[in-house]
Amino acid sequence: MQYRKETGLTSRIIIVGAGIAGLSLAQWLTRFGIEFEIIEQSPSERRSPHGIVLPFNAVRELKTLGLFEQLQEEYFDFWKLTYCGIGGKEIKSAILTQAPFENEQFIAVREQQLLTALRTGLEKKIRYNTRLTDVDHEEDGVRISCTNELLNGEYDLIVAADGTRSQTRLKNFEGQTAVQDHHISCWRVLLNYPEHGLQPMHMIGPVSQFVIYPVSNDTLYCYAHVHEAPDGEHVADGAMLEEKGRLSPDPKENLRRIFARYGGPVPEILSRLGDAAIIPDRLQSVAEPCFFDRRIAFIGDAAHGCSPLIQQGAAMALADSRCLADALAMQQTDQALATYRDRREAQTQRIARASDAPLDSVLTGPGGMKQLFYSLKLRLFGPDNVRAWRRIATERPFQSANKSPGS
Ligand SMILES: Cc1cc2nc3c(=O)[nH]c(=O)nc-3n(C[C@H](O)[C@H](O)[C@H](O)COP(=O)(O)OP(=O)(O)OC[C@H]3O[C@@H](n4cnc5c(N)ncnc54)[C@H](O)[C@@H]3O)c2cc1C
Numbered sequence: 296m297q298y299r300k301e302t303g304l305t306s307r308i309i310i311v312g313a314g315i316a317g318l319s320l321a322q323w324l325t326r327f328g329i330e331f332e333i334i335e336q337s338p339s340e341r342r343s344p345h346g347i348v349l350p351f352n353a354v355r356e357l358k359t360l361g362l363f364e365q366l367q368e369e370y371f372d373f374w375k376l377t378y379c380g381i382g383g384k385e386i387k388s389a390i391l392t393q394a395p396f397e398n399e400q401f402i403a404v405r406e407q408q409l410l411t412a413l414r415t416g417l418e419k420k421i422r423y424n425t426r427l428t429d430v431d432h433e434e435d436g437v438r439i440s441c442t443n444e445l446l447n448g449e450y451d452l453i454v455a456a457d458g459t460r461s462q463t464r465l466k467n468f469e470g471q472t473a474v475q476d477h478h479i480s481c482w483r484v485l486l487n488y489p490e491h492g493l494q495p496m497h498m499i500g501p502v503s504q505f506v507i508y509p510v511s512n513d514t515l516y517c518y519a520h521v522h523e524a525p526d527g528e529h530v531a532d533g534a535m536l537e538e539k540g541r542l543s544p545d546p547k548e549n550l551r552r553i554f555a556r557y558g559g560p561v562p563e564i565l566s567r568l569g570d571a572a573i574i575p576d577r578l579q580s581v582a583e584p585c586f587f588d589r590r591i592a593f594i595g596d597a598a599h600g601c602s603p604l605i606q607q608g609a610a611m612a613l614a615d616s617r618c619l620a621d622a623l624a625m626q627q628t629d630q631a632l633a634t635y636r637d638r639r640e641a642q643t644q645r646i647a648r649a650s651d652a653p654l655d656s657v658l659t660g661p662g663g664m665k666q667l668f669y670s671l672k673l674r675l676f677g678p679d680n681v682r683a684w685r686r687i688a689t690e691r692p693f694q695s696a697n698k699s700p701g702s
Contacts (some may be wrong), residue, residue: 383559
């Protein structure tokens, strides 16, 4: 097996962003002996006070990368998902130990734990406090400006791993619509809850959802969202329309108001919010997926960011990185970029469509017909995420041409 160094395919590569995509690419390039720089705008290791759900294909990618052990068993294995209405009554459950998932692992973990695992061995390599500010295409490369002058100049390849709201995309495709907003406000929180005894649970209302995944026996990861009405206001499920209102700057108040009529474990969870850090966000997707433009490659959310409703963001970022590194190890840069796009385009577009599709079944207001159809579909065909995972499990995954040296 010949690697880039041995074949004389050396080049200057800079990765923008040290999230899941950037770090996993850095790991693969290191394994293939390919030099790179990696910059991250955060002043230090990113603090990520929320959880992340990693279905079987993300777990598989971490194992292939040899970093699953670095999670040090600080995660929650799950094998069953329960779907309920807002009162907590079960609508449907899905078992994840049956075909096509035999021998697969599904986990929920603190995102911080995942990023720490992905940073293994890269601690001194990441240039923090360094933000990309501009890009300019040159004949055989690309010139960048960033906040660390020592890194400014021409590179053979920039890899944009800077998320859905990628600055690299914005600069490169100036004037084009970069993201599509789904008019959904969401919140993520990690909650200390000793001996909670809960299993993963999705509680689904007509315009809102409250999703609970344990990450350990005494910590829960909760994700909650609500749709905006066309007038920009929010309606709480089960609430009278006149109670709708604009969001408060206080995320805790929003959660308590919007999910006030939820049952099951939600009232207890809301009463325990205390000073937990609640991360507010909006659901957005990349308007037009893109894998490369001349000598800029896009990976992870920068390439195809989409809604998290089938929990495929991490798996796609990890698979993009493996695929791009694999191609760069074997081919000249331009050819490698075309190979990367050809191998990843179809699958990521299918997954991005499946991720955004559940957003269609909402926003008719409490009791709407769409919600009725949604419950029926859930009962008949199972949850959207599990149906998507089944399809992914039966697809032929992209196979690496290389084995990493040392693996
Ligand atoms: C609410 C929510 C819940 C989610 N839940 C799940 C889940 O359960 N499971 C799952 O698999 N996925 C989930 N996702 C998706 C998942 O988080 C993303 O797909 C994943 O984080 C993508 O990683 P990334 O590295 O591509 O981008 P990001 O994680 O966004 O990382 C980008 C990095 O680039 C840095 N950066 C940005 N701009 C610059 C710049 N100009 N210069 C330098 N650095 C820069 C940022 O600081 C950041 O560190 C969720 C997403 C959201 C919004």
